[in-house]
Amino acid sequence: MPGITREEVAHLARLARLELAEEELDHFAGQLDDIIGAVARVSEVAEQDVPPTSHPLPLTNVMRADEVRPSLTPAQALSGAPAQEQQRFKVPQILGED
Amino acid sequence: MTVTELLSYEAALASFDPVMGLEVHVELGTKTKMFCGCSTELGAEPNAQTCPTCLGLPGALPVVNEIGVESAIKIGLALHCEIAEWCRFARKNYFYPDMPKNFQTSQYDEPIAFNGYLDVQLEDGEVFRVEIERAHMEEDTGKSTHIGGATGRIHGASHSLLDYNRAGIPLIEIVTKPIEGAGERAPEVAKAYVAELRELIRALGVSEARMDKGQMRCDVNLSLRPHGTKTFGTRSETKNVNSLRSVERAARFEIQRHAAVLESGGTIVQETRHFHEDDGSTTSGRIKDNAEDYRYFPEPDLVPIAPARAWVEELRQGLPELPRVRRNRLREEWGVSEQEMQSILNAGAVDPIVATIEAGADAASARKWWMGELARNANEKGVSLEELPITPADVARVSTTSWPARSSRASSPARAPRTRSSRSAV
Numbered sequence: 012m013p014g015i016t017r018e019e020v021a022h023l024a025r026l027a028r029l030e031l032a033e034e035e036l037d038h039f040a041g042q043l044d045d046i047i048g049a050v051a052r053v054s055e056v057a058e059q060d061v062p063p064t065s066h067p068l069p070l071t072n073v074m075r076a077d078e079v080r081p082s083l084t085p086a087q088a089l090s091g092a093p094a095q096e097q098q099r100f101k102v103p104q105i106l107g108e109d
Numbered sequence: 110m111t112v113t114e115l116l117s118y119e120a121a122l123a124s125f126d127p128v129m130g131l132e133v134h135v136e137l138g139t140k141t142k143m144f145c146g147c148s149t150e151l152g153a154e155p156n157a158q159t160c161p162t163c164l165g166l167p168g169a170l171p172v173v174n175e176i177g178v179e180s181a182i183k184i185g186l187a188l189h190c191e192i193a194e195w196c197r198f199a200r201k202n203y204f205y206p207d208m209p210k211n212f213q214t215s216q217y218d219e220p221i222a223f224n225g226y227l228d229v230q231l232e233d234g235e236v237f238r239v240e241i242e243r244a245h246m247e248e249d250t251g252k253s254t255h256i257g258g259a260t261g262r263i264h265g266a267s268h269s270l271l272d273y274n275r276a277g278i279p280l281i282e283i284v285t286k287p288i289e290g291a292g293e294r295a296p297e298v299a300k301a302y303v304a305e306l307r308e309l310i311r312a313l314g315v316s317e318a319r320m321d322k323g324q325m326r327c328d329v330n331l332s333l334r335p336h337g338t339k340t341f342g343t344r345s346e347t348k349n350v351n352s353l354r355s356v357e358r359a360a361r362f363e364i365q366r367h368a369a370v371l372e373s374g375g376t377i378v379q380e381t382r383h384f385h386e387d388d389g390s391t392t393s394g395r396i397k398d399n400a401e402d403y404r405y406f407p408e409p410d411l412v413p414i415a416p417a418r419a420w421v422e423e424l425r426q427g428l429p430e431l432p433r434v435r436r437n438r439l440r441e442e443w444g445v446s447e448q449e450m451q452s453i454l455n456a457g458a459v460d461p462i463v464a465t466i467e468a469g470a471d472a473a474s475a476r477k478w479w480m481g482e483l484a485r486n487a488n489e490k491g492v493s494l495e496e497l498p499i500t501p502a503d504v505a506r507v508s509t510t511s512w513p514a515r516s517s518r519a520s521s522p523a524r525a526p527r528t529r530s531s532r533s534a535v
């Protein structure tokens with residue numbers, strides 16, 4: 012099993028817009044390695060006759076009619092927001108764009 | 110500000126062949142969002158059309174809008190695509206506040222429609238076939254307002270404000286195969302393609318496809334390769350080009366810019382670019398993340414879509430006459446030249462003329478009224494023909510009524526042959 016490198020953790024952190032310190036890179040590399048190792052055991056258990064699936068139930072075409080249902084009020088929608096302004100979600104400056 | 114070096118268009122084409130890819134996003138005109146029952150109506154106050162699903166709150170589950178799927182199939186069929194027997198949605202993961210879920214629900218390697226084409230007609234009548242790679246279903250993002258920057262742009266902003274009313278509105282993304290062999294006409298082909306696609310979407314009744322309202326948006330991907338070579342050059346992706354004229358200008362600008370870089374021995378950076386409406390230029394945006402950086406995977410909260418063949422056939426049977434076919438039929442019925450038809454199109458007079466004929470007028474006088482006096486009138490007022498306070502029924506009544514002889518300028522179109530006596534308008 013190839014280990015997760017600190018370069019890969021740094022790359023993922025950049026994609027996730029997270030700032031990680033040097034020692035955190037090593038810390039998370041180890042953790043992610045453990046998690047992926049645990050999940051990979053599913054492949055050992057599944058035999059060739061078990062096809063990969065994205066949903067546990069053999070269903071298709073679950074759809075709804077195009078009918079409007081009640082939405083939240085703006086106050087309800089914003090109630091969990093750490094910050095708000097002008098009835099909108101307020102988020103920090105977006106870096107690395109434009 | 111650095112000035113972008115450009116080669117003249119002629120010099121660029123003397124050395125290089127352009128290869129284009131066009132990605133068009135169409136916002137569907139459904140009543141509700143793609144995966145929840147929130148209304149899609151424009152003009153609501155901020156965050157008044159959101160729910161746990163489109164806000165990405167824990168535990169909320171999406172359910173697919175049936176009309177969203179139906180519209181996607183109709184678009185696919187009208188573009189002569191194959192319709193997937195079975196396909197899934199996928200999560201496109203990215204961290205950006207316009208999507209509160211931290212992923213956009215899209216389709217990846219299993220689009221609902223693929224392998225089609227759209228024939229587009231250039232202004233001189235030449236027909237160019239644009240091959241379609243795929244049309245897939247996805248959802249729109251929320252709307253950001255950047256605060257604190259000098260011009261409301263991200264650069265220099267201290268924070269951003271998010272309205273999620275638009276997040277989750279159904280989008281169909283239509284992607285062409287590389288468009289090769291258009292040569293110097295590449296920008297014209299790009300414009301004609303988007304125009305034709307817009308007409309098609311409207312004819313299908315799945316969206317108004319108003320580019321000025323953001324209901325239809327185009328990304329122009331462009332690369333150059335030296336004449337006689339096969340390998341594609343590195344491409345740039347100009348995002349959100351939002352009018353027909355801009356599509357043409359963006360393609361032209363990028364041809365000239367790429368050529369200048371390549372001629373001077375430089376290399377093109379694969380990046381997104383922003384189009385500027387004021388001067389028709391593009392400027393560098395961000396370096397593209399790789400597809401693998403989006404870590405697409407099948408959406409586990411949604412079950413696969415497997416459109417029954419009977420349903421697909423029913424939708425195929427119900428397709429309206431396609432715009433180009435209709436235009437050619439009308440051109441023959443009206444007995445006008447390719448050029449005349451083009452000016453009727455440009456004037457937005459096709460539908461008014463059809464309606465006037467249906468209301469009892471003959472083709473020649475309907476055309477003369479709408480292309481003559483009424484077109485002048487609309488032009489003077491700066492409005493479209495449909496916005497004039499006269500209806501096709503009025504025009505039909507006037508053109509079929511016998512008037513006492515008059516000599517004013519306005520009466521001249523009515524001198525067309527009067528084959529019918531007064532016939533009541535529909």
Ligand SMILES: [Zn+2]
Pocket residue numbers: 142145146147158159160161162163164277
């Ligand atoms: Zn919702």
